[in-house]
Amino acid sequence: MSILQDRAWKLKYTPDHGDFVKLLYEPMLECAVRYDRLTGYFSASALALAARGVEGLIRNGGRMRMVVGCTLDPPEIEAIQRGEELRAQVDRHLTAIPLMPTDPGTAKALELLAWMIAQGRLEVRVGVPCDAQRRPVPAEGLFHEKSGIVEDKTGDKIAFNGSLNETAAGWTKNWESLNVFTSWGEPKKTTISLVSGLTKPST
Secondary structure (H helix, E strand, O other), X not given: OOOHHHXXXXXXXXXXXXXXXXXXXXXXXXXXXXXXXXXXXXOHHHHHHOHHHHHHHHHOOOEEEEEEEOOOOHHHHHHXXXXXXXXXXXXXXXXXXXXXXXXXXXXXXXXXXXXXXXXXXXXXXXXXXEOOOXXXXXXXXXXXXXXXXXXXXXXXEEEEEEOOXXXXXXXXXXXXXXXXXXXXXXXXXXXXXXXXXXXEEOO
């Protein structure tokens, strides 16, 4: 099993550095026994992108836990206040979104997602806006935190935050940036070129 200290990690990643999946996502998961993620949006295709890393996580006996953003409409809030279970309301809210695969790749991603949950390798919770008494309330915004922590078998950890959601577009298509922190010292520093806007490794 690889460990996190086997690799050199940068303080910051942008698309200037290359493919996020190959540079960061897969290598982290290959070392992981735990992956905790806060994300505004999630798609099963993100797991399929990092299949090699996910295989490593599973081989290591690891688990992934996520909190994903969700908002409820006023009628749903009123139903909750009438005594309906919050879980049932959230389930109905999410199942209203079509999940029929649109292509073979999506089908495989959904199969992987279902398998991980069934095997206890993935736990998903939904972040719902609440008041000070923890009662669900209507909100125009949503849970939009984007951060993660990966832990390996030695107890070392990598934490990251930035603009990236746990989606295929976030990891491969959008212009995103991630700041990286390690539990054992500073990752490799980067410098920013103000003229070109490109991020380059320091020398």
